[in-house]
Amino acid sequence: MIGYWVEIPRTNIRQAFTHSHFLGMIEREVVIKNRAGLHTRPAATLVKLAAKFKADFLIAKDGFEINGKSIIGVMTLAAEQGAKLLLRFSGPDEEEAAEAILQLFDRAFDEPT
Amino acid sequence: MTPTEPIRQEVVFRGIAASAGIVWGPAYIFQKQTPVISENSVEAGHLDAEIHRLRSAVDRSRKELAKIYEFAKQKLGDHQAKIFEAQLMILEDLVLFEAIVKRILAEQKNAEYIVHDEIEKYRRVMVAATDEYTRERALDVEDVRNRILRNLRDEKLISRLDGSPVIVAPNLAAADALILSRNTILAYVTEVGGVTSHMALLARALKIPAVVGLRQLTSAVHNGDRILVDGYAGVVVVNPSPDTIKMYEEKRERYREFEERLAGLRDLPAETPDGRRVELSANVELAEELEFIKLQGADGIGLYRSESLLLGREVFPNEEEQYREYRMLVDTMYPKRVVIRTFDIGGDKFMTSQTSRENNPFLGWRGIRVMLDRPEIFLEQLRAILRVSDRRTVSIMFPMISNIKELRRAKELVEDAKGQLRSRGLAFDDKVRIGTMIEVPAAAVIVEDLAREVDFISIGTNDLIQYLLAVDRGNDIVSGLYQEFHPAVVRFLRRIIERGKESRVRVAMCGEMAGDPLATILLLGLGLDEFSVVPKVLPEIKKIIRTVKYRDAKKIAKKALTMVTEDEMKNYLADVMKKYSPDIPREEERIQE
Numbered sequence: 001m002i003g004y005w006v007e008i009p010r011t012n013i014r015q016a017f018t019h020s021h022f023l024g025m026i027e028r029e030v031v032i033k034n035r036a037g038l039h040t041r042p043a044a045t046l047v048k049l050a051a052k053f054k055a056d057f058l059i060a061k062d063g064f065e066i067n068g069k070s071i072i073g074v075m076t077l078a079a080e081q082g083a084k085l086l087l088r089f090s091g092p093d094e095e096e097a098a099e100a101i102l103q104l105f106d107r108a109f110d111e112p113t
Numbered sequence: 114m115t116p117t118e119p120i121r122q123e124v125v126f127r128g129i130a131a132s133a134g135i136v137w138g139p140a141y142i143f144q145k146q147t148p149v150i151s152e153n154s155v156e157a158g159h160l161d162a163e164i165h166r167l168r169s170a171v172d173r174s175r176k177e178l179a180k181i182y183e184f185a186k187q188k189l190g191d192h193q194a195k196i197f198e199a200q201l202m203i204l205e206d207l208v209l210f211e212a213i214v215k216r217i218l219a220e221q222k223n224a225e226y227i228v229h230d231e232i233e234k235y236r237r238v239m240v241a242a243t244d245e246y247t248r249e250r251a252l253d254v255e256d257v258r259n260r261i262l263r264n265l266r267d268e269k270l271i272s273r274l275d276g277s278p279v280i281v282a283p284n285l286a287a288a289d290a291l292i293l294s295r296n297t298i299l300a301y302v303t304e305v306g307g308v309t310s311h312m313a314l315l316a317r318a319l320k321i322p323a324v325v326g327l328r329q330l331t332s333a334v335h336n337g338d339r340i341l342v343d344g345y346a347g348v349v350v351v352n353p354s355p356d357t358i359k360m361y362e363e364k365r366e367r368y369r370e371f372e373e374r375l376a377g378l379r380d381l382p383a384e385t386p387d388g389r390r391v392e393l394s395a396n397v398e399l400a401e402e403l404e405f406i407k408l409q410g411a412d413g414i415g416l417y418r419s420e421s422l423l424l425g426r427e428v429f430p431n432e433e434e435q436y437r438e439y440r441m442l443v444d445t446m447y448p449k450r451v452v453i454r455t456f457d458i459g460g461d462k463f464m465t466s467q468t469s470r471e472n473n474p475f476l477g478w479r480g481i482r483v484m485l486d487r488p489e490i491f492l493e494q495l496r497a498i499l500r501v502s503d504r505r506t507v508s509i510m511f512p513m514i515s516n517i518k519e520l521r522r523a524k525e526l527v528e529d530a531k532g533q534l535r536s537r538g539l540a541f542d543d544k545v546r547i548g549t550m551i552e553v554p555a556a557a558v559i560v561e562d563l564a565r566e567v568d569f570i571s572i573g574t575n576d577l578i579q580y581l582l583a584v585d586r587g588n589d590i591v592s593g594l595y596q597e598f599h600p601a602v603v604r605f606l607r608r609i610i611e612r613g614k615e616s617r618v619r620v621a622m623c624g625e626m627a628g629d630p631l632a633t634i635l636l637l638g639l640g641l642d643e644f645s646v647v648p649k650v651l652p653e654i655k656k657i658i659r660t661v662k663y664r665d666a667k668k669i670a671k672k673a674l675t676m677v678t679e680d681e682m683k684n685y686l687a688d689v690m691k692k693y694s695p696d697i698p699r700e701e702e703r704i705q706e
Contacts, residue, residue: 071199
């Protein structure tokens with residue numbers, strides 16, 4: 001299935017890396033803690049939270065990236081309990097965005113673990 | 114019908130019963146065309162209009178879905194309605210639609226083409242996912258895409274129907290089934306779909322009869338044809354004769370009366386009037402059945418067929434995948450007991466990758482034999498099961514044990530799996546209960562020896578009977594010789610149950626015979642401790658147990674044991690049944706083909 005990933009629209013990734021403000025990009029690794037994984041409800045919470053910030057928010061899993069502000073993108077991650085994700089934030093409010101979103105992962109999306 | 118039209122013959126279709134009830138009425142063929150997407154160029158001057166067209170189609174789709182979601186909440190409650198939430202969120206995905214708009218502008222192509230192409234990329238990733246959940250979401254994505262495409266074509270959603278039809282469809286999305294239910298729908302019948310599809314769950318929640326898996330049905334039915342649906346037996350009759358209708362009228366009435374009485378039994382124990390309490394549990398293959406099982410008032414799960422996880426797969430699911438499935442199963446049923454049977458593969462259910470053919474698969478490499486030859490796979494499964502035993506409700510059961518050595522080796526592997534979990538610091542129930550199936554005649558003969566090594570035994574009658582009588586019941590030439598009530602079978606069962614009880618283990622039965630109402634009193638009288646049955650028959654079996662005194666059942670069993678032919682035994686048991694439970698509907702009134 002990994003072959004399919006290359007075809008996924010990776011919004012802004014290429015532009016992002018050439019763009020100067022990405023030099024200050026924040027990268028964090030997180031682990032999915034809740035039992036049910038990143039299913040629809042936590043995915044929705046995550047996307048809604050990310051939308052509150054101007055910063056670009058990308059999620060990488062197994063070396064492939066999707067836009068963390070897109071529910072359909074997050075749904076394709078199939079991130080189960082224990083899965084490791086790499087989060088990237090870049091933009092004017094990247095620190096605030098990272099803090100809020102890392103907290104959400106840390107709280108296991110307020111779901112049973 | 115005008116006299117010039119040919120008189121249409123009654124045609125019977127057999128499918129899978131998905132939602133109970135008997136109805137008949139005119140057929141309405143609900144067939145959604147698969148959208149044909151053409152790739153067209155749009156002139157630069159018309160691009161704005163194209164984007165506008167897209168926006169209004171998305172807008173209409175969102176309004177439609179919002180209505181469906183609201184309607185679902187009213188009709189099904191918030192929890193069930195959630196199946197539509199994901200679709201609604203996709204329609205509000207700004208990133209997705211920005212990408213689509215950008216592509217329309219950059220590639221100067223029509224909205225249909227770009228919408229289809231863009232969403233298809235995500236759908237394909239989901240379809241290829243290893244977890245069931247994500248694969249199911251692919252259907253949501255497809256449904257959303259088709260909704261946008263339909264609105265781009267300016268086609269209306271079909272939601273108003275005339276009269277009260279039976280919906281006949283090749284396939285029915287949950288959203289369509291729900292929308293259609295705003296009309297007075299008599300039943301749903303579809304060519305594809307299983308008992309666990311969203312559509313089937315919905316039909317049960319809405320109490321609309323449904324039969325699924327009716328191959329070739331739509332080509333045999335015309336709009337307006339009279340069609341009869343039996344959601345109990347999974348039968349559909351096209352153009353039923355007056356006699357057939359009369360027969361089903363009677364069947365419906367019988368079931369209605371019967372169900373009214375059964376509904377009161379749900380929360381009562383499976384206990385005889387003189388105080389013999391047996392356990393009445395369910396056989397399960399799919400997680401989606403759990404809700405139904407609880408509604409049926411089961412004491413627990415007496416047989417979870419773990420090999421159902423392997424269906425349609427090329428590789429064994431790993432420990433984590435299995436762990437998630439078992440976790441869900443055990444947590445949903447908690448605090449009720451769950452017996453997980455380790456993979457019973459081979460025989461009639463081998464994986465697609467297993468290419469070598471055996472001349473005699475039922476006497477070949479199957480059940481525990483496969484697992485003991487593949488300890489790495491077995492250990493992976495045992496660890497997954499042990500990890501969900503932490504709530505102390507789980508038992509492990511081995512299939513196809515034929516000698517003590519196999520049982521001891523399997524138990525050693527359980528201990529090995531425990532050691533592996535210990536070193537990983539994971540919790541499990543050290544005293545997890547172990548049981549063995551008794552389905553090979555040799556195991557039945559040495560049952561007292563096996564019983565000393567386990568906490569419970571469970572009789573698998575399907576295999577036991579075919580091995581004992583040397584009859585392959587899948588072979589039409591001899592299947593008539595497969596007799597549940599062959600005196601040899603009944604005497605053999607008595608032996609197994611008696612010896613098991615003497616060794617102080619629980620004796621359960623999880624074969625089909627446990628769910629045959631005709632056998633209930635006999636098995637009760639032989640001293641069976643647990644009946645594990647298909648969920649559908651659970652209330653019926655409970656009703657019988659609650660009507661017969663244990664004392665009387667023992668006498669009846671004793672008398673049955675003196676019979677020398679199957680016919681004699683069946684007639685006797687049928688008479689007994691008539692006396693104790695005259696109202697149990699029997700299946701022999703099923704339509705003759």
